[in-house]
Amino acid sequence: MPTFFQPTYRQARQQFLRAAAEQPLNTWQTARIHPLKGCEDEELALDALWLGPRDAEHLLVVQSATHGVEGFAGSAVQAALLNQKVSLPNDTALLLLHAMNPWGFSFQRRVDEQGIDLNRNFVDFTRLPENPGYAELASALIPASWSPKALEVADQQLEAYRQQYGETAYEVAVSGGQYTHPEGLFYGGQAPSWSRLQLQALAEELELEQRKAVAILDVHTGLGDYAVGEVICDHPPGSQGVRWARRWYGEAVTEPLLGTSSSVPKQGLIDFFWHELLPERCSFVTLEFGTGSTPQLFHVLRGDHWLAQQPLSSVDSVQSLAIQQALLEHFCPAASDWRKAVIAQGLQRIDQALKGLAEW
Numbered sequence: 001m002p003t004f005f006q007p008t009y010r011q012a013r014q015q016f017l018r019a020a021a022e023q024p025l026n027t028w029q030t031a032r033i034h035p036l037k038g039c040e041d042e043e044l045a046l047d048a049l050w051l052g053p054r055d056a057e058h059l060l061v062v063q064s065a066t067h068g069v070e071g072f073a074g075s076a077v078q079a080a081l082l083n084q085k086v087s088l089p090n091d092t093a094l095l096l097l098h099a100m101n102p103w104g105f106s107f108q109r110r111v112d113e114q115g116i117d118l119n120r121n122f123v124d125f126t127r128l129p130e131n132p133g134y135a136e137l138a139s140a141l142i143p144a145s146w147s148p149k150a151l152e153v154a155d156q157q158l159e160a161y162r163q164q165y166g167e168t169a170y171e172v173a174v175s176g177g178q179y180t181h182p183e184g185l186f187y188g189g190q191a192p193s194w195s196r197l198q199l200q201a202l203a204e205e206l207e208l209e210q211r212k213a214v215a216i217l218d219v220h221t222g223l224g225d226y227a228v229g230e231v232i233c234d235h236p237p238g239s240q241g242v243r244w245a246r247r248w249y250g251e252a253v254t255e256p257l258l259g260t261s262s263s264v265p266k267q268g269l270i271d272f273f274w275h276e277l278l279p280e281r282c283s284f285v286t287l288e289f290g291t292g293s294t295p296q297l298f299h300v301l302r303g304d305h306w307l308a309q310q311p312l313s314s315v316d317s318v319q320s321l322a323i324q325q326a327l328l329e330h331f332c333p334a335a336s337d338w339r340k341a342v343i344a345q346g347l348q349r350i351d352q353a354l355k356g357l358a359e360w
């Protein structure tokens with residue numbers, strides 16, 4: 001059986017487009033072209049594919065690469081789905097969004113070309129959230145030097161904060177989202193990103209707000225237990241979105257707002273776009289495949305952001321390669337057991353969502 005995990009964005013996109021062309025249920029397709037080229041000088045695009053009736057009242061949306069480099073897994077799940085015989089319940093359509101952040105996918109970074117974390121970008125920019133914890137930790141998170149000695153000092157500062165405020169407060173400060181340090185981690189930007197604008201335009205073009213019941217699965221990697229696809233639901237506790245998620249996906253559903261998830265509550269999630277577009281008519285979940293620990297996640301991201309800030313001529317090539325490889329291995333482990341688990345659980349959750357929509 002093919003793995004569907006491709007080594008580059010270019011090959012992942014080719015695989016997606018080939019499968020889309022051969023898909024009998026394909027009723028509409030578009031490519032929203034990014035203004036920049038990729039790392040192989042290839043075209044970058046957010047590709048959208050609609051399967052089934054254009055006017056369906058029920059819809060399943062599967063998103064990949066909201067966090068660029070995490071797209072290897074999400075793209076593989078979409079390709080695996082397209083390579084099997086897709087059958088849809090009555091009055092139901094499937095929308096695949098391939099590479100929400102194609103620049104990050106191609107350059108193997110989690111952020112976009114502006115350093116923006118798309119999953120912190122869905123805020124009201126006239127009322128930006130504050131994150132004083134991040135400001136306090138910023139210089140320790142991205143130290144001036146990446147030498148063992150400099151890192152030791154920086155790590156001690158982070159550990160002191162963690163000891164003082166506790167693990168959850170520490171993770172919220174680091175990863176909850178910040179709008180003050182463009183070179184830093186989990187930066188939400190100062191304006192809607194390219195990807196956000198494309199999603200808004202697609203939603204309008206496809207009249208998504210007219211649909212009666214919509215399930216959205218956004219495939220991510222890098223947080224939580226190894227090879228476990230956690231179904232994270234950021235709808236308000238007790239709301240329709242959570243009720244549907246529990247009914248469809250069962251006990252696997254976790255809620256950051258209740259403290260039952262590997263994910264802490266966050267600002268500017270892409271979830272909020274869908275919540276607002278389809279109030280009481282959608283259930284958005286993040287399907288998050290764990291790979292390593294949270295400290296490891298923060299460490300590889302710190303290295304990546306430190307590296308991105310260095311002038312090219314000043315960086316040792318061995319060190320820079322090691323940082324890039326550690327990042328890739330964290331977000332897309334090479335191990336075949338992990339990759340098989342991603343495909344199997346991804347397809348299982350898609351199947352559950354379609355059954356749930358049919359039942360509604």
Ligand SMILES: [Zn+2]
Binds near residue numbers: 067220221
């Ligand atoms: Zn992610």
